[in-house]
Amino acid sequence: MNRFSNQTVLVTGGAGGQGASHVRAFHAEGANVLIGERAADRGAALADELGPRARLTELDVTDEESWAAAIRTAEETFGGLNVLVNNAGIQNPPALIEHTDQATWSRILDVNLTGAFLGTKAAAPALRRAGGGSIVNIASTMGLGGTAHYAPYVASKWAVRGLTRTAALELGRDGVRVNTIHPGVIATPFIHEPAAGASAAIADFYSPEPFAIPRLGEPADVTELLLFLSSPAASFITGAEYVIDGGLQLGPALQSEPA
Template identity: 40%
Template sequence: MHSLEDKVVIISGAVGGLGEAFARAILDAGGSVMLTDVSQEGLDRLAAELGDRVHTRTLDVREEEDWVRAVDAAVARFGKVTGLINNAGVTTSRCLLEEETAEQFMGIIGVNLLGVHLGMRVVIPHLRANGGGSIVNISSGAGMMGIAKTGGYAAAKWGVRGITKVAAVELGKDAIRVNSVHPGIIETNMTSRLGVSSEPGGLPSAPAGRAGVPSEVAGLAAFLLSDAASYISGAEMTADGAWTAGPVPA
């Protein structure tokens, strides 16, 4: 694993499958983490489990002042911030486009896209002050292709892909790298309703034949946060067992 010693990374949506996996991967690589989430109970549990290179703060990613307080708390605890994983998200409304109300649509956009914008907006000056850094925005396979019944979700995830590229272009001069990660179907509580698994044959629609596990996405994110990825910016990187590459041959 690539070293993340001397790195301090803020993670939104840290409670749950992917968020917790990101935290563990960063800690395993020697970094420190600021864990944020709407669940204080979940944050307390993680802090007790993960040790003294962890700090926590509740955060509603739709509120800019919450972001300011979270970033300031990370700087107060660790002295700096060098990275951000915009991971907080809500799932699709699971209805056809013509059935999805404006309230449902905007509820998803608020968390999955506005939250990413605000996180970057608040953290960028801190990364610039350190001479650079890395932002990893968690999009989705739904940000790579069209999937039925994902209207607002897909709009947000395609938006994350786009805003990532804009940020990468604008921030290259500041040595701030910005990339999007597009997980496929990963075995977490959020996907439990889909009836998939990471066992062989657990996802026949993916060429890999199974769903992924959170650590398989976390390893990619940790790499992008590391100095080993120093010339990678503006990229969209999938971790999906070739699910978005094309249909499984008959």
């Protein structure tokens, strides 16, 4: 299928574990893809791999001027913007709230929340000019409950939910849909490598064995849902939240038949 032929998609954090999966899939479905990335070398390598319909845009999601430049690139290079995926995110090193410094708190919220806010702000006029489109915010199952030692990350992802719903109300009459995906534990470097300042990775102390689907998620699991939400097949869906976690939110599965 070519669900996104003649459309342009901007994915932030587009060369990371989930981001690269999203970029490749949109490209395979016919889209022009803009890889929003601070790691320019990694983003450029992915753009070179995919060819003329892919381009790196060096993007600091916390900077309004950087966003303006990314939107200009989309419109000047590919003629418009149809889909924005606010995928960029960072994790804090685990610590109790009382041991979390304000700089860490601010940095996590700047990237995970302010980045999505600035992206929505910058993209909304371009999506209107294109006749409508879609914004999908990649949040987390940590935005659905509390998780000890991760207050900045949890707070940022909870706030993305409110941002999504507000944007959906403001943009719906312009033909712009805004939705959220809450991935669980997905097998990417984000899970397998320690966050900056941390000594252990999430995968070191997490096991999916007790849950309904006893495996880590794969980036492709999230990508398939993202493609649906971004496509005309989801034209009546906005302000919605989709959990993709293999049943993590359900709690542990039964390990044996009850007596």
